[in-house]
Amino acid sequence: MTTEREANKPQSPHLLGETPSLPAGFPAEAFPCPNCEQLLAPTCRVCVACKQPIDPAEIKLPVLEFLKARAQATRSAPRVYFPWGLFFALLIVRLLVLITTTRFWGVAKAEVLVGGLEIITSAWIFYDAPRRHIAKSLRWFLGSLFLWVVFFPWYLVRRRAPETPCPLIEAEARPLTLVLILLLLLFFLLGIIALTMGKLPK
Numbered sequence: 637m638t639t640e641r642e643a644n645k646p647q648s649p650h651l652l653g654e655t656p657s658l659p660a661g662f663p664a665e666a667f668p669c670p671n672c673e674q675l676l677a678p679t680c681r682v683c684v685a686c687k688q689p690i691d692p693a694e695i696k697l698p699v700l701e702f703l704k705a706r707a708q709a710t711r712s713a714p715r716v717y718f719p720w721g722l723f724f725a726l727l728i729v730r731l732l733v734l735i736t737t738t739r740f741w742g743v744a745k746a747e748v749l750v751g752g753l754e755i756i757t758s759a760w761i762f763y764d765a766p767r768r769h770i771a772k773s774l775r776w777f778l779g780s781l782f783l784w785v786v787f788f789p790w791y792l793v794r795r796r797a798p799e800t801p802c803p804l805i806e807a808e809a810r811p812l813t814l815v816l817i818l819l820l821l822l823f824f825l826l827g828i829i830a831l832t833m834g835k836l837p838k
Contacts, residue, residue, distance in 0.1 A: 662692045670694035716802040722789040730785060754784040761791055768798045771806040779805070782820055 666675050674685035682689050730750065737746035758780040765773030776794070779787035794802055 662690075663695060667695050716790075716794045716797060716800050719789050719793045722792065723786065726789050727785050754788075755781065757788055758784065761788070764795065765791070768795055770794060770798055771801065775805055 662678060664678055666677060668674065669676055669683040669686065669688070670691060671683060671688045672686040674683055676683060676690070680690065734746055734750050737749050741749075758777055761780050762773065762777040765776050770776065776787060776791050780791060790802070790805070794800075
């Protein structure tokens with residue numbers, strides 16, 4: 637049974653099915669942060685991404701128009717694409733070098749020579765990328781070290797345009813991307829261990 641005190645107690649707007657009033661100037665729907673364009677809830681007053689206070693006077697676009705404008709800008713923005721021609725050229729050169737050195741020096745020395753060249757060029761990427769202010773230089777280095785024939789020609793094209801991003805490599809890593817990188821590293825290490833154990837005298 638409801639008492640008189642409970643009956644006179646003010647009810648929450650959520651319990652009454654009403655929307656709580658928002659401060660003047662703030663939209664009633666999600667909006668992009670004026671500083672970093674992170675989408676925020678209408679009750680957010682400090683950006684969760686850049687930690688900057690939100691000035692309602694700087695909120696200009698409705699969220700739908702903002703998303704359309706950002707998608708259009710993303711599609712039209714210049715980017716570095718994968719160089720298929722250079723990829724196949726380096727792949728053929730690598731195979732020719734491997735076949736030639738195997739014929740004269742044997743498989744073991746050929747693998748050491750080709751692997752050494754790949755390590756040296758990957759180390760050069762590690763040295764060169766930060767000096768050209770290329771984003772995610774560590775990813776370029778690790779990619780070239782573990783999958784040289786793919787990442788090294790891609791980096792050669794990337795370094796010609798240091799101001800042009802490569803979203804597929806330099807975007808913020810998602811959990812799935814991190815898992816794939818860890819698996820690639822694991823398979824690489826297991827391959828080295830298996831190769832080393834296979835060459836040990838029995």
